[in-house]
Amino acid sequence: MSITLYPKLILEALAKVRYPGTGQNLVEAGMVEDDIRIEGMKVSFSLIFDKPNSPFIKSVVRAAETAIQTYISKEVDIVGNIRVKVPEVVPTEDLPLLPKVKNTLAIFSGKGGVGKSTVSANLAVALAKEGYKVGLLDADIFGPSQPKMFGCEDARPVLEEVEGRELIAPVEKYGIRLLSIGFFVNKESPVLWRGSMASNALKQLLTETNWGELDFLLIDLPPGTSDIHLTLVQTLGLTGSIIVTTPQQVALADAIKGVGMFLDEHVQVPILGLVENMAWFTPAELPQNKYYIFGRDGGKALAEELDIPLLGQIPLIQSICTSGDEGCPIATEQDSLMGIYFRTLARNVAEQVERRNAELAPTTKVELQK
Numbered sequence: 414m415s416i417t418l419y420p421k422l423i424l425e426a427l428a429k430v431r432y433p434g435t436g437q438n439l440v441e442a443g444m445v446e447d448d449i450r451i452e453g454m455k456v457s458f459s460l461i462f463d464k465p466n467s468p469f470i471k472s473v474v475r476a477a478e479t480a481i482q483t484y485i486s487k488e489v490d491i492v493g494n495i496r497v498k499v500p501e502v503v504p505t506e507d508l509p510l511l512p513k514v515k516n517t518l519a520i521f522s523g524k525g526g527v528g529k530s531t532v533s534a535n536l537a538v539a540l541a542k543e544g545y546k547v548g549l550l551d552a553d554i555f556g557p558s559q560p561k562m563f564g565c566e567d568a569r570p571v572l573e574e575v576e577g578r579e580l581i582a583p584v585e586k587y588g589i590r591l592l593s594i595g596f597f598v599n600k601e602s603p604v605l606w607r608g609s610m611a612s613n614a615l616k617q618l619l620t621e622t623n624w625g626e627l628d629f630l631l632i633d634l635p636p637g638t639s640d641i642h643l644t645l646v647q648t649l650g651l652t653g654s655i656i657v658t659t660p661q662q663v664a665l666a667d668a669i670k671g672v673g674m675f676l677d678e679h680v681q682v683p684i685l686g687l688v689e690n691m692a693w694f695t696p697a698e699l700p701q702n703k704y705y706i707f708g709r710d711g712g713k714a715l716a717e718e719l720d721i722p723l724l725g726q727i728p729l730i731q732s733i734c735t736s737g738d739e740g741c742p743i744a745t746e747q748d749s750l751m752g753i754y755f756r757t758l759a760r761n762v763a764e765q766v767e768r769r770n771a772e773l774a775p776t777t778k779v780e781l782q783k
């Protein structure tokens with residue numbers, strides 16, 4: 414005797430099959446697609462599974478076939494007619510935040526006063542002299558020194574409209590697009606930043622600035638490890654980081670802590686290398702003489718110990734200090750002794766960035782712990 418099939422009959426049979434993944438029956442679990450087709454004794458429909466690699470797909474399809482033949486009739490033509498569907502996975506592509514900026518480099522130090530800002534300023538200038546498009550973001554909220562080093566302490570960046578958005582226009586100096594947290598605070602009454610204020614300011618300077626097309630955006634970080642570091646790695650997938658240290662033991666010990674932060678398993682920002690600043694003292698009148706007043710090759714030895722490249726050794730020279738104070742980084746004098754040191758540094762940095770980009774996948778930004 415043949416029976417008349419109708420969808421409710423099929424659903425009643427499918428309600429007898431439990432999905433092991435949730436413990437609910439297939440109908441309750443919403444796994445039966447609303448596409449049941451009945452042609453005489455031939456039945457077909459789709460079952461929706463939550464993931465393509467569900468271990469239960471085969472057994473559940475078989476159980477559904479058996480249930481239909483057991484509870485309705487052996488005559489139902491169902492075997493092989495159940496389609497398996499999984500929700501389409503839409504790739505959540507992490508769009509780059511600064512699509513026109515090719516490389517973002519964080520410059521950090523373990524200890525204060527080791528010359529991180531001096532190195533950042535001169536590296537920026539030397540890279541620009543090599544023909545790269547360079548931006549410099551001074552994120553040192555505790556002591557922004559780039560406005561002074563670039564001789565533009567009184568600059569107050571304006572807003573400009575770019576593709577319908579109001580963005581901060583960086584200050585242009587010596588071919589560098591410069592922005593400093595110092596442009597937005599009053600020199601006479603320094604701000605005591607609360608953590609969230611500083612973090613928001615950094616995010617805004619990074620993302621609401623018309624950086625334009627850049628080969629390198631250098632980010633001069635505060636010394637040590639702080640909320641600013643954390644905000645940075647949560648905001649951007651950095652290309653890499655550069656550590657600046659002096660050769661003294663105290664500086665080296667702090668440098669190791671800083672390196673640890675960037676290499677933390679949750680952060681994983683590549684260290685492109687180490688710059689040893691104040692590696693020796695050279696008097697202007699005796700440029701061939703080297704006096705290792707802070708110890709010899711401490712930074713070089715640390716780079717070897719950490720197995721990271723030594724990007725450069727920069728001597729302690731009075732003119733570096735005076736040019737910084739006068740608002741004109743020494744690297745602007747390309748052919749001076751110091752100009753040559755910073756040119757070598759710039760070339761080494763560019764080479765390491767190229768190597769890093771060839772060998773490693775882009776860094777992903779650190780996700781906030783839920």
Ligand SMILES: Nc1ncnc2c1ncn2[C@@H]1O[C@H](COP(=O)(O)OP(=O)(O)OP(=O)(O)O)[C@@H](O)[C@H]1O
Nearest residue numbers: 525526527528529530531556728729730733734737
């Ligand atoms: N190689 C050098 N030769 C001479 N003077 C230097 C050299 N490097 C840095 N200085 C001087 O040392 C002082 C501290 O340098 P700088 O402000 O760059 O250090 P920093 O590590 O950025 O300090 P901060 O703790 O403010 O972040 C400045 O007066 C600077 O001009």
